[in-house]
Amino acid sequence: MSQRGRPRAFDSDAALRRAMLVFWEKGYEATSMADLTAAMQIGAPSLYAAFGNKAELFAAALKTYKAEIGMEIWDALPKAATARQAFADFLAETAIAYAHPDRPRGCMIALGVLNGDTEAIPACELLRDSRLENSSLLRERLEQGVRDGEIPPSVDCQQIADFYATVQHGMSITARDGATLASLQSTADAAMAAWDTLTSPR
Amino acid sequence: MSQRGRPRAFDSDAALRRAMLVFWEKGYEATSMADLTAAMQIGAPSLYAAFGNKAELFAAALKTYKAEIGMEIWDALPKAATARQAFADFLAETAIAYAHPDRPRGCMIALGVLNGDTEAIPACELLRDSRLENSSLLRERLEQGVRDGEIPPSVDCQQIADFYATVQHGMSITARDGATLASLQSTADAAMAAWDTLTSPR
DNA sequence: TGATTTATGTATCGAACGATATAGAAAGGA
DNA sequence: TCCTTTCTATATCGTTCGATACATAAATCA
Numbered sequence: 489m490s491q492r493g494r495p496r497a498f499d500s501d502a503a504l505r506r507a508m509l510v511f512w513e514k515g516y517e518a519t520s521m522a523d524l525t526a527a528m529q530i531g532a533p534s535l536y537a538a539f540g541n542k543a544e545l546f547a548a549a550l551k552t553y554k555a556e557i558g559m560e561i562w563d564a565l566p567k568a569a570t571a572r573q574a575f576a577d578f579l580a581e582t583a584i585a586y587a588h589p590d591r592p593r594g595c596m597i598a599l600g601v602l603n604g605d606t607e608a609i610p611a612c613e614l615l616r617d618s619r620l621e622n623s624s625l626l627r628e629r630l631e632q633g634v635r636d637g638e639i640p641p642s643v644d645c646q647q648i649a650d651f652y653a654t655v656q657h658g659m660s661i662t663a664r665d666g667a668t669l670a671s672l673q674s675t676a677d678a679a680m681a682a683w684d685t686l687t688s689p690r
Numbered sequence: 691m692s693q694r695g696r697p698r699a700f701d702s703d704a705a706l707r708r709a710m711l712v713f714w715e716k717g718y719e720a721t722s723m724a725d726l727t728a729a730m731q732i733g734a735p736s737l738y739a740a741f742g743n744k745a746e747l748f749a750a751a752l753k754t755y756k757a758e759i760g761m762e763i764w765d766a767l768p769k770a771a772t773a774r775q776a777f778a779d780f781l782a783e784t785a786i787a788y789a790h791p792d793r794p795r796g797c798m799i800a801l802g803v804l805n806g807d808t809e810a811i812p813a814c815e816l817l818r819d820s821r822l823e824n825s826s827l828l829r830e831r832l833e834q835g836v837r838d839g840e841i842p843p844s845v846d847c848q849q850i851a852d853f854y855a856t857v858q859h860g861m862s863i864t865a866r867d868g869a870t871l872a873s874l875q876s877t878a879d880a881a882m883a884a885w886d887t888l889t890s891p892r
Numbered sequence: 893t894g895a896t897t898t899a900t901g902t903a904t905c906g907a908a909c910g911a912t913a914t915a916g917a918a919a920g921g922a
Numbered sequence: 923t924c925c926t927t928t929c930t931a932t933a934t935c936g937t938t939c940g941a942t943a944c945a946t947a948a949a950t951c952a
Contacts, residue, residue, distance in 0.1 A: 493928025494918040515804065517720055521910055531931060532911075538929095542910065599804045602717065602796075602866055616867050650864065650873055651880035658860030662852065664804055665818050671852055678853035678884055685883035695898025696948040723940055733901055734941075740899095744940065 500538055503528040505556075507539075508549035513592040516546055516601045516611040546600075546611045550618070553596045560585050565625060571633030572683055575626070575652060579676035582656050587669035594660035597622070623653040633687075640689040648686050655679045702740055705730040707758075709741075710751035715794040718748055718803045718813040748802075748813045752820070755798045762787050767827060773835030774885055777828075777854060781878035784858050788865035789874050796862035799824070825855040835889075842891040850888050857881045 506527045510519050521542060525532050539545040561581045568574035586594050597619055601612040626649035633639040659672055667675075708729045712721050723744060727734050741747040763783045770776035788796050799821055803814040828851035835841040861874055869877075 491928090492920055492926075494920095494930075496929065497918095520908075522908080531929095533913095533932095534930065536911070594804075598863060602801045602804065602863060619863070619867055644876075647873070647876040648880065650869065651877045654860035654864045654877050655857055656860065657863040658856035658858065661800060661804060661821070661859040661863075662856045665821055667852065671849070674846075674849040675853045675856050678850065678888055679857075681887035682880055682884035686880055693898090694896075694950050696900075696950095698899065699948095722938080724938085733899095735902095735943095736900065738941070 496534075496538070498528070498530050498534065503530060503535075503538070504545075504548055504552055507545055508552045508556075508596070509592065511546055511549050511600065512553065512596040515599060516609070543610050547614060550596065550600070550611075550614060554618070557585060557591075557596070562622070562625060565629045571629055571636070571638050572680075572687075574629050575683065576676075576680050578626075579652070579655070579679055580673065582659055583669060583672035583676045586659055586663035587667070587672050593666075594663040595656070598657050598660035599664065619653070619657070622656075623649050626652055639687045642690040643687055644690075651682070651686070652679060698736075698740070700730070700732050700736065705732060705737075706741070706747075706750055706754055709747055710754045710758075710798070711794065713748055713751045713802060714755065714798040717801060718811070745812050749816060752798065752802070752813075752816060756820070759787060759793075759798070764824070764827060767831045773831055773838070773840050774882075774889075776831050777885065778878075778882050780828075781854070781857070781881055782875065784861055785871060785874035785878045788861055789869070789871035795868075796865040797858070800859050800862035801866065821855070821859070824858075825851050828854055841889045844892040845889055846892075853884070853888070854881060 506529075507524050510523050510527045514523065519542075521532060521535070524542075524545065525535055528535065530538075535545070539548060561578060564577035564581050565574045568577050582595075585591075597615050600615045601609060627645045630639060630643075630645035630648055634641050634643070634645065639645075655675070659675060662675065663672060708731075709726050712725055712729045716725065721744075723734060723737070726744075726747065727737055730737065732740075737747070741750055763780060766779035766783050767776045770779050784797075799817050802817045803811060829847045832841060832845075832847035832850055836843050836845075836847065841847075857877070861877060864877065865874060
């Protein structure tokens with residue numbers, strides 16, 4: 489099963505990366521196949537042969553985004569010694585990532601598709617599931633804090649996770665509206681100002 | 691200058707209201723003229739004659755949204771006696787409005803258009819300006835609190851306003867993802883848990 | 893009543909959409 | 923060398939997009 493036939497004339501990973509940037513910047517629906525073929529510098533048949541269709545290409549681009557960009561943010565959760573530090577780092581990394589000067593602002597997962605019939609547009613459900621997964625990651629880190637004795641068992645970890653996930657979602661919109669890195673960092677700090685109250689016994 | 695010609699066969703306000711609901715639910719770009727004419731129960735020529743084009747119809751729908759839905763939320767700011775109560779009410783009203791069972795979830799201003807070239811899509815800039823206006827309303831209420839002696843002058847009102855505006859933006863996404871009213875209220879409470887720290891002297 | 897004005901319903905416009913058919917080009921296998 | 927396989931480039935498919943031309947209907951004005 490060696491590679492028969494004419495070899496591919498483009499770098500598949502590089503093309504996928506370019507597609508990711510376009511989807512990230514414009515969202516799923518606002519991105520046309522013409523936008524993609526122009527950015528990826530390949531013809532439409534090559535795109536379809538390599539990635540299936542627009543929806544599958546988006547799914548692949550999302551996977552790349554999670555592995556490459558999302559990792560910068562979510563790796564902070566397990567690294568930090570305490571849940572508190574984990575959340576502070578998580579928000580700080582979010583601010584840095586969302587205001588990165590050489591990339592689309594905000595988060596592809598939060599901004600990719602918000603509207604649309606969940607069933608009609610598969611990308612919509614894909615992103616929604618990703619957001620819910622992220623919220624679960626936050627909850628699990630809090631539950632770890634409970635097991636570590638850092639957080640009292642009486643607190644509702646899901647509620648706290650939902651709050652911080654909501655703040656992160658909002659930061660995507662605020663970043664798209666032009667907020668500075670300092671402003672986003674300030675918002676991250678403000679969210680952490682609620683930590684002590686949120687993690688005090690109920 | 692009396693009304694000459696054949697009278698309009700539809701209620702313009704009711705049609706605009708239906709258009710608002712469609713834009714609110716699907717966003718600007720995902721809403722087609724076919725969606726609009728179906729929801730408004732009028733022909734395309736009647737739509738164009740009455741509202742100009744899609745962009746102008748969206749602008750009119752947004753105006754209706756602000757006057758009708760936004761008022762429920764933003765009226766809380768001047769009504770409350772203190773800045774703290776104003777922000778608590780503002781967030782509480784946001785939770786209620788975003789989880790209303792008989793309406794699209796979340797906020798039309800936050801979800802209408804997030805992506806897209808600001809210049810190419812006028813609706814994008816329109817919504818961005820609306821979000822920045824709302825942030826300014828929050829800042830002004832905080833500044834009023836400073837004048838009232840409720841908040842120390844050393845705090846950065848814009849930073850606090852940005853934080854709460856960001857939370858509200860995030861609540862739109864969280865609401866679209868299916869969060870319950872109780873969950874949104876919990877997030878609103880969590881945001882208020884930061885109030886004392888945020889408004890303490892710097 | 894006839895002329896004018898405005899709204900409606902049908903049918904359709906050119907452009908852009910996502911997706912392909914087709915033919916030719918570039919590789920390995922025999 | 924010839925065949926098979928795979929990829930590329932051009933041209934285009936049918937559909938949907940936002941937006942209109944056109945003829946007709948329903949009102950006021952003279």
